[in-house]
Amino acid sequence: MTKELKLYINGHWVESSNPDTLDIINPATQEVIAMAQRATKEETEETIKIAKKTFESGVWSDKSPQERAAVLLQIADKLQENIDELTNLEVQNNGKTRREARSDAEEAANTFRYYAGLLNMPNGQTYEAPEDMQTMIVKEPMGVAGLIVPWNFPLLMSVWKIAPALAAGNSILLKPAEITPMTAVKMFELIDESDLPKGVANLLMGSGSVVGQTIAESDDVDVVSFTGSTGVGRRIMQAATGNMKKVSLELGGKSPNIIFGDADLETAIDYSLFGIYMGSGQVCTSGSRILVQEGIYDEFVAKFVENARRIRVGPGNDEQSEMGAIVSENQLKSILDYIRIGKEEGASLASGGIRIEKNGLEKGFFMEPTVFTNVTSDMRIVREEIFGPVVTIQKFQDEEEAIKIANDTDFGLAGSVFSADQNKALRVIKKVRAGITWLNAYHLTNIQAPWGGYKQSGIGRSLGTYGLDEYQETKQININLAPKPIHWFD
Structure with missing residues (x-):
């Protein structure tokens, strides 16, 4: 029996009102291995509102870094426990070899662990300012993060965005590539078993022209992160100008x-x-x-x-x-x-x-x-x-x-x-x-190092501390240590 892949909204698996589903194909055999729901524009807009409401409630954004780290480690453990199934799904849906798929799944678990560890590291800065003032620089979550991932690394690219976005305290909406959603669905099944509050993480399958475009245009989305072609990245950048949301783009290459x-x-x-x-x-x-x-x-x-x-x-x-x-x-x-x-x-x-x-x-x-x-x-x-x-x-x-x-x-x-x-x-x-x-090497890299390019290969960086910065606002707080009138207009 063909598996039906549903949307994950506000902590529940739901069916789309869109009757136009998509057959998911095994590229090695052309066998139909699943049927995916496709979210409508209205469902995408409603999910964004849910993510915003969840963020503003503080159920996740107000948690301490240590509390968020504990949940990320839970998710990492669940990914590791299900690494064989994740590997099989990636092989079936993407067509890559088992060696590549298993390596991706292992790095996915390690990425969650890395960002959990990063949350326990010193963060922010303080400056001694003149006139009995002290300045603090703090990092805060941005709000709602729209995450749009490609089909070539369906699981790993999702995690490269989800882990730092959640670590920073944001609510998220993930849109996997239309043709390769299976490992994303499995990952959200595991996220559902964790202590992550409902409504913080949401999964919408569907077309880029509907779901992706709605995310990029929405005034309630505060940051959009996209990995894919330069042409699509350019359209996302243009769509994001409505509310001047932060845009992170990892695009094409000809290296x-x-x-x-x-x-x-x-x-x-x-x-x-x-x-x-x-x-x-x-x-x-x-x-x-x-x-x-x-x-x-x-x-x-x-x-x-x-x-x-x-x-x-x-x-x-x-x-x-x-x-x-x-x-x-x-x-x-x-x-x-x-x-x-x-x-x-x-x-x-x-x-x-x-x-x-x-x-x-x-x-x-x-x-x-x-x-x-x-x-x-x-x-x-x-x-x-x-x-x-x-x-x-x-x-x-x-x-x-x-x-x-x-x-x-x-x-x-x-x-x-x-x-x-x-x-x-x-x-x-x-x-x-x-x-x-x-x-004297190629392709070898690690989670701690920033990932991104020059020119039309994109804007911003994934991974490392740079990846966390992509989902954070930087705030300056100035503290008057000796409050008294300044007599500016005397």
């Missing part, structure tokens, strides 16, 4: 991965494969532009292609699979369109480029790891985010040209440099205009 001639070739190739093909390339920080110094270009391309062809593509629930399915038929079509465009632009297709329809993968949305060479920086496949297992490999001569090519993009989310010369690597990475960078 450079620079390989110098003195790099350890085996290590560079290994991380470069991981950088683009992890998550089937459906990762905002993917190293989708590999820049290789001319002296090792041919050798790098030959070995990279050889290794890319060995990647075992298959269903995520198969332990032998190293790369899973593309999340949806629409996304697969978009990737194939870019491959056609790349060939029309004159790029050389060195490997891959086709949908896999054999060896039992005929029903799923599977794609060969794809490599383009002989590309130029004006090509669309080099400039636009493909969001799939497609990489371009360009040649450069020296540091100056590498930096120029790396920064010749509208985006600035991530980047890396591989070199045996640490001074050179550091010199170059400091010139790369990106928010998340690596030396």
Whole structure:
């Protein structure tokens, strides 16, 4: 029997008045695995009012940091206890491999623990001011936080927003991506079992044009956090101007991965494969532009292609699979369109480029790891985010040209440099205009470090203390320690 996914509003699972439900598909099989309710504009507006009323009541916002931390730890424990189910749901709904899905679930639990711990750290500042005055700087919750997450990391991206928003004392409304709501629903089932007061956390499934737009436009929402495409982020930013709400955006990327001639070739190739093909390339920080110094270009391309062809593509629930399915038929079509465009632009297709329809993968949305060479920086496949297992490999001569090519993009989310010369690597990475960078590595990061980008890759930062700041107001309190008339107008 197909599972029905309901809305979670004010501590209750409810059905939407909208009869237009959405079938949730397993991208590895095209099997319908659930049916999701889709909230209406009116239901979204009502939920926002509930969240605002709950915030103003103080049932959560007035709790001490220690009390909030205790609830976050409860939720973390419940996620850990249900990690196998969360992993299975993510594999079924998103198509990623079990290794990736389990890693996401573990980090989700750890993120709640991190923000619980952060609440017990010193916070705020005091200043000795002249004239017997003292100034305090305190952090306060913002109010209602609208959280809109993408389909590529359904559980983890939700937690990256929920944990700091709740830690700060806000009430929240989460909108998961329409096609991947299953782990969000399971997480809210676990939240419902915790001591979080009813009405603080709400879950609305539905379209971005209805639910997402209503959240962004609402005068009762105080902060909106969105992860997704730059185009949608731009529309959210415009919609948010009504009440000048705070906006946090983590958007697209077209990240450079620079390989110098003195790099350890085996290590560079290994991380470069991981950088683009992890998550089937459906990762905002993917190293989708590999820049290789001319002296090792041919050798790098030959070995990279050889290794890319060995990647075992298959269903995520198969332990032998190293790369899973593309999340949806629409996304697969978009990737194939870019491959056609790349060939029309004159790029050389060195490997891959086709949908896999054999060896039992005929029903799923599977794609060969794809490599383009002989590309130029004006090509669309080099400039636009493909969001799939497609990489371009360009040649450069020296540091100056590498930096120029790396920064010749509208985006600035991530980047890396591989070199045996640490001074050179550091010199170059400091010139790369990106928010998340690596030396002789790729994709490795931690909860404590800020996550976000430059230019059209977004505004604001997730994770670390920066992530908590995104959901807090900063207040100045001035205390007169010796009250007496100032005789300003005497």
